[in-house]
Amino acid sequence: MSAPDLTIPPARRRQDREPWTVERIIVHALLIVFVLLAIGPVLIVIINSLKTTPAIFGGPFDLPTAKTFSLEGYKRVFSRGNFIVNYRNSLIVTVTTILLTVVLSTLAAFALVEYRVRLASLLSGLFVLGIMLPIRLGTIPLIQMMLAWRLMDTLVALILVYTAMSIPIAVTLMVTYFRTVPTDLKEAARMDGASELRTFWIVLPLVRPGLAAVAALTMLPVWNDLWFPLILAPSRQNQTVTLGVQQFVGQFMNDYPALLAALTLGAVPLVLLFTLFSRQFISGLSKGYSK
Numbered sequence: 596m597s598a599p600d601l602t603i604p605p606a607r608r609r610q611d612r613e614p615w616t617v618e619r620i621i622v623h624a625l626l627i628v629f630v631l632l633a634i635g636p637v638l639i640v641i642i643n644s645l646k647t648t649p650a651i652f653g654g655p656f657d658l659p660t661a662k663t664f665s666l667e668g669y670k671r672v673f674s675r676g677n678f679i680v681n682y683r684n685s686l687i688v689t690v691t692t693i694l695l696t697v698v699l700s701t702l703a704a705f706a707l708v709e710y711r712v713r714l715a716s717l718l719s720g721l722f723v724l725g726i727m728l729p730i731r732l733g734t735i736p737l738i739q740m741m742l743a744w745r746l747m748d749t750l751v752a753l754i755l756v757y758t759a760m761s762i763p764i765a766v767t768l769m770v771t772y773f774r775t776v777p778t779d780l781k782e783a784a785r786m787d788g789a790s791e792l793r794t795f796w797i798v799l800p801l802v803r804p805g806l807a808a809v810a811a812l813t814m815l816p817v818w819n820d821l822w823f824p825l826i827l828a829p830s831r832q833n834q835t836v837t838l839g840v841q842q843f844v845g846q847f848m849n850d851y852p853a854l855l856a857a858l859t860l861g862a863v864p865l866v867l868l869f870t871l872f873s874r875q876f877i878s879g880l881s882k883g884y885s886k
Contacts, residue, residue: 637862637866639655639656640855640858640859640862641855642656642657642658642659643655643851643852644668644855644856645659645664645665645666645668646663646664646665646852647663647665647852648851648852650665651851651852651855667852667853668851668852668853668854668856669853669856671850671852671856672853672856672857675853676839677831677839678860680831680832680834681836681839684750684828684833684835684836685818685835685836685837688750688753688754688817688835689814689817689818692753692754692761692813692817693810693813693814695754696758696761696762696765696809696810697806697813699762700765700768700769701769701799701802701806701809702795703722703769704770704772704773705773705798707766707770708770708773708774709773709791719767719770722762722766723763723767724763725762725764726763730756730759731822734822734826737756737827738826747827748827748828748829748830748833749827749828749833750828752827752828753823753827753828753835756823756827757813757816757817757820757823761809761812761816761817764812765809765812765813768808768809768812769802769805769806769809771805773798773802775801776798776801776802780798780801781794781797781798784797814868815865818835818836818837818864818865819837820837821837821838824837824838825841836860836864837861839857839861840857840858840860840861
């Protein structure tokens with residue numbers, strides 16, 4: 596009788612020994628269906644972006660062949676479109692918003708947990724209220740504000756709006772993480788003479804899953820948003836990727852390879868980032884909302 600492979604984790608060995616019951620088969624079948632429903636449309640768009648127009652209508656679910664394969668759609672997007680500038684604008688807005696949201700929400704959450712002031716409960720309630728109220732209801736006041744500040748049709752206007760939109764849920768999530776940090780650790784740091792800023796840096800590594808979750812939650816709506824780029828930064832030099840893709844819908848109304856290529860280029864960064872950081876994203880959300 597051979598000895599068990601000790602390199603395999605015990606949980607994995609127990610899972611391998613579990614019988615394939617009817618319930619387990621149904622659960623796996625449902626998961627496969629959900630995966631196909633989620634990934635299927637994305638794969639269809641990518642596949643058809645690599646084919647000619649007759650091949651798209653002749654067999655939308657067929658893989659590209661030697662006769663139907665074509666990169667003309669991507670060439671037309673880069674030759675006629677403004678995708679390099681769109682990508683640059685989206686990266687600037689998204690990365691800056693993530694940095695501001697992570698820094699501000701982390702400092703605010705630490706203060707709400709550590710300092711027992713009279714307004715702490717009121718401030719926490721305002722952040723929760725900010726989650727429930729859709730920011731698009733304030734579009735007219737935001738336009739008036741940006742006009743008064745002379746920030747209309749700039750990337751700064753988008754960054755400010757997106758940061759304000761992301762901070763409430765980020766603070767609420769980070770508060771749950773800071774509450775799990777042992778009080779003894781913070782008190783020991785203070786007794787050793789550490790300042791409040793130094794104490795903050797000591798406990799920060801313990802809430803890294805929350806930082807990853809906040810970054811992911813901030814990135815997705817900012818990169819995919821169409822409303823505020825259309826309202827606050829519609830000019831060609833300030834267009835984001837999502838707004839640039841919408842321009843192709845009208846510009847290439849009958850050029851489906853170019854349209855699908857534009858959609859693919861707009862979705863690829865999110866797919867890659869989520870694939871690379873999906874474990875941290877799911878772990879951060881599950882731990883944060885379960886605490």
